[in-house]
Amino acid sequence: MCFYVVYDLFILYFIQKVMDELKFDPKNYRIHTDKNKRLIRKSLEECGAGRSILFDKDNFIIAGNGVYEQALELGLPVRVIESDGNELIAIKRTDLSTEDAKRKALALADNYTSDTSVFDIDAIVEDFGVDELDAWEFDVDEFNVEDVSIDEVRPDKERVGCLKERFIIPPFSILDSKLGNWQERKRAWIDLGIKSEEGREKEITFSKSAQPPRVYEARNIIREKTGIDPSWEELQKYCQDHGIPFMDGTSIFDPVLCELSYRWFNINNGSILDPFAGGSVRGIVASMLDMCYFGIDLRKEQIDANYKNAAEIFGRGGVKRVDNKFVPKWICGDSVNIDRLVSGNKFDLIFSCPPYADLEVYSDDPADLSTMDYPDFIKAYTEIIKKSCSLLNDNRFAVFVVGEVRDKSGIYRSFVPDTITAFQEAGMLYYNEMILVNNIASLAMRAGKQFNNSRKIGKQHQNVLVFYKGDPGKIKETFPVLDFSDDDLFKKE
Numbered sequence: 381m382c383f384y385v386v387y388d389l390f391i392l393y394f395i396q397k398v399m400d401e402l403k404f405d406p407k408n409y410r411i412h413t414d415k416n417k418r419l420i421r422k423s424l425e426e427c428g429a430g431r432s433i434l435f436d437k438d439n440f441i442i443a444g445n446g447v448y449e450q451a452l453e454l455g456l457p458v459r460v461i462e463s464d465g466n467e468l469i470a471i472k473r474t475d476l477s478t479e480d481a482k483r484k485a486l487a488l489a490d491n492y493t494s495d496t497s498v499f500d501i502d503a504i505v506e507d508f509g510v511d512e513l514d515a516w517e518f519d520v521d522e523f524n525v526e527d528v529s530i531d532e533v534r535p536d537k538e539r540v541g542c543l544k545e546r547f548i549i550p551p552f553s554i555l556d557s558k559l560g561n562w563q564e565r566k567r568a569w570i571d572l573g574i575k576s577e578e579g580r581e582k583e584i585t586f587s588k589s590a591q592p593p594r595v596y597e598a599r600n601i602i603r604e605k606t607g608i609d610p611s612w613e614e615l616q617k618y619c620q621d622h623g624i625p626f627m628d629g630t631s632i633f634d635p636v637l638c639e640l641s642y643r644w645f646n647i648n649n650g651s652i653l654d655p656f657a658g659g660s661v662r663g664i665v666a667s668m669l670d671m672c673y674f675g676i677d678l679r680k681e682q683i684d685a686n687y688k689n690a691a692e693i694f695g696r697g698g699v700k701r702v703d704n705k706f707v708p709k710w711i712c713g714d715s716v717n718i719d720r721l722v723s724g725n726k727f728d729l730i731f732s733c734p735p736y737a738d739l740e741v742y743s744d745d746p747a748d749l750s751t752m753d754y755p756d757f758i759k760a761y762t763e764i765i766k767k768s769c770s771l772l773n774d775n776r777f778a779v780f781v782v783g784e785v786r787d788k789s790g791i792y793r794s795f796v797p798d799t800i801t802a803f804q805e806a807g808m809l810y811y812n813e814m815i816l817v818n819n820i821a822s823l824a825m826r827a828g829k830q831f832n833n834s835r836k837i838g839k840q841h842q843n844v845l846v847f848y849k850g851d852p853g854k855i856k857e858t859f860p861v862l863d864f865s866d867d868d869l870f871k872k873e
Contacts, residue, residue: 397800401439402448402458407503411544412446413560416496422448423489426484429456430490432471440809446497456710498559501543501550545865555844556817568870569635575689598622603644633661633733637781637816637844641731642669643779645846647859649706650728655715655768656735660686663708664693667870673708674722676715683712715764722771730768730778730809734761736785736795754793762802774851775858778808783842790834796843803847812846 397412412420421600423430429451433444441448451458461469476483543550549562549633556562598618601611638661646652652666657675666673677683690708713721772778782799784792800810818840827838848855 394617402435403438403440404445404449405441407504407507408445409500410446410497411500412449412497414445414564415560416493417450419489419493419496420446420455423486423493423618424454424456427486427489427675428473428475430471430473430486432461432469440452446493469591488679496560541576546863547640548643548864548867551644553812553814554817555637555640555814557634557636557818558817565639565870566636569639569665572664573630573689573693574635574661575685577691633659633781635661635665638662638665638731639669641844642666642671642729643862643864645731645779645859646671646729647776647779650776651725652729652731653718653722653725653727653768653771655718655730655764656731656732657686657710658682658733660689660708662731663710664690667694667706670706672706674725674727675708675710676713676718676721677710678712678714680712686758693867716760716767719767719771723845725771726770726773728776730772731780733781734799736783754787758798758802762805765799765802766806768805769808769849771831772849775854776848777811778803778847779847780845780847782841782845783839790836793796796845799845803845807848808849809852810845811848811852814844816842816844818842 397845413725431447432443433448434442435444436442463469473483473486476486480730504518508518544561548565549555557566599610599615602615602618618632643651649670649672651672652662652674654662654675657663657677659682663673663675667690675686677686686708687710694707711721715721769778780799780803782796785795787793804810830838
């Protein structure tokens with residue numbers, strides 16, 4: 381009995397010694413997002429350990445950094461099996477059978493958790509040449525890494541920091557707002573007290589053409605039962621009573637996209653012109669980044685709500701920006717007259733998210749672009765862009781967040797190309813295009829039926845169009861080298 385006690389104590393000592401000596405990979409090629417860490421922890425807590433981790437003879441982890449981190453926090457012991465790589469180590473879970481619910485959950489978690497981490501492209505291109513990556517069929521282009529000469533980036537060069545650290549979000553053509561670091565930063569912005577929906581509750585309605593297919597099916601049911609077309613209010617109530625998704629709220633601008641656009645495409649302390657201001661988000665983000673903001677909106681209710689929200693955030697008890705000269709300024713008026721509304725001012729960035737034709741109806745004002753038919757809308761829209769660009773300093777950017785919209789027959793209006801044309805006619809160069817990937821929300825539930833009924837693809841993105849005024853050769857001397865590794869905007873004291 382004494383032998384077994386001593387043996388058990390030795391095993392416990394050995395396990396603890398291993399755990400004390402194990403070290404995380406100093407250059408892990410995977411970035412473990414908050415979501416990834418949560419799911420790994422959930423898997424370990426609910427399903428137990430699955431795959432093993434791998435470490436070298438110096439006790440640095442090769443594979444399984446994320447798993448080990450969560451196992452360490454949970455206090456799970458580690459059993460070491462030594463190998464020279466000439467055998468496959470198999471783990472048999474004696475507590476699980478094929479039909480066990482926990483076994484099924486573990487199979488899902490094992491395959492899915494790795495998908496919630498992302499590659500650290502910076503680390504990879506530092507350690508490998510292009511031929512090595514090609515041998516592994518690792519296509520860097522798939523990750524939209526541009527202007528990187530992989531052969532010139534070698535391990536002996538100092539690592540400045542990963543793209544995420546330097547740019548907040550990697551500056552790729554795909555911006556995925558579903559990722560954990562994006563959502564975490566979005567929550568930080570919202571926690572400041574941003575209430576961009578205020579001022580729009582009663583006035584904004586979604587256009588009838590923007591409703592999910594089930595809404596129109598509901599309308600047909602009511603029509604068959606009653607013999608008459610239901611009013612929009614009757615249809616809305618029917619949908620609410622029968623659990624049918626009905627778009628009756630307002631769209632809220634993403635503060636992270638706003639922050640990235642300002643930081644990436646504006647100069648330090650630069651001024652911003654927003655011809656279609658809407659809610660308070662874009663002005664508040666500008667102020668937090670010490671940038672002057674001028675936003676134009678047709679509706680006085682919206683302007684009042686924006687100033688109220690800004691006062692709540694920057695006033696007494698809010699963010700310490702009380703005496704900040706960069707307090708956002710919203711101007712009530714028709715952007716067709718934007719040159720007069722901001723007379724005497726020049727700007728360093730144009731940034732906006734215009735009304736998507738009649739997708740959202742913002743008011744019953746005839747001057748409101750959302751109430752116009754599409755030809756009239758584009759005419760006024762083009763004029764606003766032309767006048768806005770005339771107020772932009774040379775060698776500066778304009779960024780517009782847009783998306784395609786369908787007409788009443790379901791055909792795309794070509795709003796994105798029309799926007800590009802409007803900027804080009806205003807003398808701007810079409811410089812970058814990014815795709816903003818949005819949360820799926822209820823899209824997954826309705827995409828199948830929508831596609832079968834109409835062959836319409838479920839839309840999950842917006843286009844972020846970037847234009848430039850001036851000589852592109854002067855960008856490097858005009859705009860600073862960006863590195864936000866030490867940015868303290870949301871760092872806890």
